[in-house]
Amino acid sequence: MGSYDMTVPAGRRPAGRAAGLASLALTLLMALSGCVGPSWSEADYQEKVANTAEAARSAVQTARLVVEAAEEDKAPGPYTxxxxxxxxxxxxxxxxxxxSVQPPTMQSTELRSRVTSLLTDCRTTLAxxxxxxxxxxxxxxxxxxxxxPRLAARLKRLQELRPT
Structure with a gap:
């Protein structure tokens, strides 16, 4: 890859699997981010954590695909x-x-600590x-x-908290 330049030639758009997945991930994120609000029960809080983990995992997996595409010279620098x-x-x-969600129980408070710590790790790596x-x-x-991959696996385990 060459040096970083945010300009993309007119008529040229990043294409391929990574671009489509990035778009899908961001759409999913927007849909799921609206699912967070006050939590009144342990099950409700677990559902919110599972939705959060799903959205974050989507972003992490998208980053993995983008890095893979960049390694194979299939993603231009500005797109990457x-x-x-x-x-x-x-x-x-x-x-x-x-x-911003108030955990309803002590168990939820511990879960909040786990998920916020994991999200901090994700944010640090992505930054x-x-x-x-x-x-x-x-x-x-x-x-x-x-x-x-390790962060994605940890997020997947939190997704599995979704009550059945």
Whole structure:
């Protein structure tokens, strides 16, 4: 990849699987972020945490695909930087929402601590990726993305808290 330049030639749009998935992830995030509000029961709070984890996992998985595409020279530098920035913004948004929900029980308070800590880890990793991409350090993305599979797995476990 070359140096970072936010301009995209007229008529040229990033294409491919990563672009479609990034769009889908952000749409899902917007739909799910509206699901957070006051929580009156343990089950309701677990549902909110599961929705939060699902939205954050979508953003993390999108970042993984973008990094993979960048490694294979299938994603232009400006698209890579923008998609990673969007993933970070998405996780920040859901973290803000779930952080504003009052946990109804002590068990929920412990769960809140778990999810907010995990979201902080996700945000830190995504910020590191965004910064490297914007600085044109595309050769560092794979190394910086190493925590993403583990973070995605942890988010998936929180998704499974959804009451049945």
């Amino acid at each position: 930087a923008r998609a990673l920035s969007d993933a970070e913004t998405a996780v920040t948004s859901v973290a803000t929402h779930i952080g 590191d990726l965004r910064i490297a991409a914007r600085d044109g350090r595309f050769h560092e993305l794979a190394r910086l993305a190493e925590p993403l």
